[in-house]
Amino acid sequence: MKLLNYTTRYFAIILLILLSVWAVLFYFEMLDEIYDSMDDGLENQKMLVIRRVKEDAAILEKNEFGEGYYTIKKVELENVQNLKDNYRDTLMYMHNEEDFEPVRLLESVFQQNGEYYKLKVITSMVEEDDLIEDLLYSLLWLYLGLIFSIILLNNIVLKKVWNPFYKLISELKNFNIEKDENIKVEKTSIEEFNLLNKQIQQLLQKSKDSFTGQKQFIENASHELQTPLAISINKLELYIENNELNEDELKQIAAVLNNLERLTRFNKSLLLLSKIENQQFVAEERVSINTIIENLVDDFSDFSRHKNMEVVMDLKEAIEFEMNKDLAIILFTNLIKNAIFHGESGSKIEIKTDNSIVNISNFSENKELKKEKLFTRLYKIRDKNSNGLGLAISKAIADEYNLALSYHFDEKHIFKVGFPKK
Structure with a gap:
């Protein structure tokens, strides 16, 4: 998930929580204001009715709501001595709705000509379920509007602000320490991005210096080892040719030659493994894995016939992959050679x-x-002449190209190399 989308997600969650809390508080605040406003209206209507009573005594006979919004009923003093103005919600049948609807009711008592009368005044009120529904829809549209605004802000304004960061990521993605190239950073007025660019450039320079030093050391060490080994082998071979030696002496010198050749192969394998891990095989091409396997089987045909072994190929699928051809050959050379040698x-x-x-x-x-332990360095199956690096080299090549190299045993030894599917 991209950084901008990641922050947008959290903004959306936080906004939802804040709007929900705000909606509850606003709802009760609005209800309180509505009730206060209606109660003021009822108080005003009460005063108007009492004023009309003084002008028209016939109104005192109106004890049913009927077409009006108030009723007046005569009461005894003992029933109203402690009665104060009382506001409450109730239901009343509305002919236009053909249903009971909520109304706000004011009950009050007033005196007229020494008599006491109870006055009831009503006014229609907002239905709470309708109010809640309208509030929810309003909040929903507000929430969607805010989210859309945040997304718009992220993708237009903030994306431009973060552009130096994405530029740096792109440069790092394409950076190859083997090519000895510097990354290009974008100038920005943001202090943190400038600091990040500076630190990464310093880090990469240190890595390049370390890589170059390690590479030179490996190459020099390999060269310095190969030269005396080759000279020693040549001199021993010349010594054997130029001198008459008995069988025991020949066996001893042959043992020395064998160990020197093993050391030579070991040195070459270590150098190869280091080059693979240091990504020194840069050149890549579209390689036909089937063709490589067929060529290797043909190359090892004498070896397999010598062991009276049959190599059966069932290459149903033509596999092609973008990688260094030499490494592909080394990978399958080790696997096929091991299968024949240890078979x-x-x-x-x-x-x-x-x-x-x-x-x-x-x-x-x-x-x-x-x-x-199978793919670790210096692990040997049984052959003392093996340097124990063949499968380690194969594993390093597989890891370099994200190939799935694995082993399992099912009455026979099975090595698998899985290539990424298209």
């Missing part, structure tokens, strides 16, 4: 593609492997 002689290896997933399965004397 049981005379067994079958199956490679399938379906639903954007590549399945590579093989039978082996080994039982289920430890999933939590």
Whole structure:
């Protein structure tokens, strides 16, 4: 969710709460004002009726509402000694509505010619349910208007204010430390954004310096190791060729050569793993995974025939993916090589593609492997000559391109590589 929409959501919730509380307070305040106004009107009508009584005594005989808005009824003194003006709500049948409707009633007592009379004056009043309904509709339209105004404000005014921030996010999204490029920040009058731009530029510069230093160290260390190793191997091979050695001496030198070659492979694998993790394989292209698998199976055909193994390919789905081709080859080289190398002689290896997933399965004397350690560095299944980096390299490549590399055991070892679906 975008920042502007996120804040709008909270504005909407807060406004709803505030308007609800305000509506309740306003409703009771408005009712109080309405009642006060009606009571003042009833008081005025009472005074007018009493004035008319003094002018026309016949009015004292009006003891039913009928066509009027008041009634007068003679009462005894003992019944009205403590009676004060009384305002209350009641219901009265209205002919135009053909139903009982709420009215406001004033009961009062006045004296005329030594006699006491009870006066009732009525006036129609606002129905509370209608008042509540009108208030709810008014609040609803007010709420929608405010929300629309906030959204309009966010997308026109505030979006422009936040433009330097979004510009920075866009630059960071496209930033590649390998390309040695600087990000472009937008000048702004907002102090916090200027501070953020400055701090991010400093942080990126430190990261670039650290990356360059690490990259140079790895390359230099690898080069410095490769050179003496190659010289040592060449000199030992020349020594064997130029000297007559007995069988025991040859075995000892062969063991030394074997260890030196293992160290050479280990050094190359570590360098490759570091380059992958440091994202030094920048070039990408549309790669046909099926073609890579077919070529690798053909390359390993001699190896598989030597172990009397059959490689069965069922490439139902043509999978293509945007990635570095060399890394794609390394990924599937390690998986197919492991399947053949650790597979049981005379067994079958199956490679399938379906639903954007590549399945590579093989039978082996080994039982289920430890999933939590399988893709870690220097984890070896059983081969002492292995440097334990093959699956770690494959995992690093998969993580680099968000591929789902997994393993499970179901009477055979199955490695899966899941590609993002289109």
